[in-house]
Amino acid sequence: NAGVTQTPKFQVLKTGQSMTLQCAQDMNHEYMSWYRQDPGMGLRLIHYSVGAGITDQGEVPNGYNVSRSTTEDFPLRLLSAAPSQTSVYFCASSYAGYSPLHFGNGTRLTVT
């Protein structure tokens, strides 16, 4: 049972480049979400999904897109990377709206 798997673990981008952060879970969880973690800011919600085909914005959605075509996968797309998007990104899932989240081990992104 792998839980929540994120790839890649590390990535360096140049300003203006685009990329997709991958997230997959094998727990059949309906709820999935993306957070970014910055020093002194804690974890902030970027986008979330309550099921396949349904997504919504969180606290800091600008510059990011998501889609949810399957229950298992929830990729996060950076459209045109900016240095302000340098952060650690965590994907998480839960089986119900009131359940605690299970996190992946993160993608460490640097934008130069």
Added chain:
Amino acid sequence: QKEVEQDPGPLSVPEGAIVSLNCTYSNSAFQYFMWYRQYSRKGPELLMYTYSSGNKEDGRFTAQVDKSSKYISLFIRDSQPSDSATYLCAMSGNAGGTSYGKLTFGQGTILTVHP
């Protein structure tokens, strides 16, 4: 003002000490309260999960929630060097009772337990 405030520390204690970690919050709709532990270069892992007010104990860990004061605590007894990590409080809930998998986090407290 942030919805959830947590003293970032850092906090350094000797092995065997009792550790107290705290968060305050402003949103009275929060109903579910969690503590996560995060080791360096890893994702947060759930330590404690409580609903509404009261205490919950699990081994050396005790979580307390006081909704009237909008204050939650995590106590670690007989702290060990392996407890050295960042501890994050998190909470969720709305009038409908579901959070849609969304949590609001504190900034995290860095704890070091030295032998």
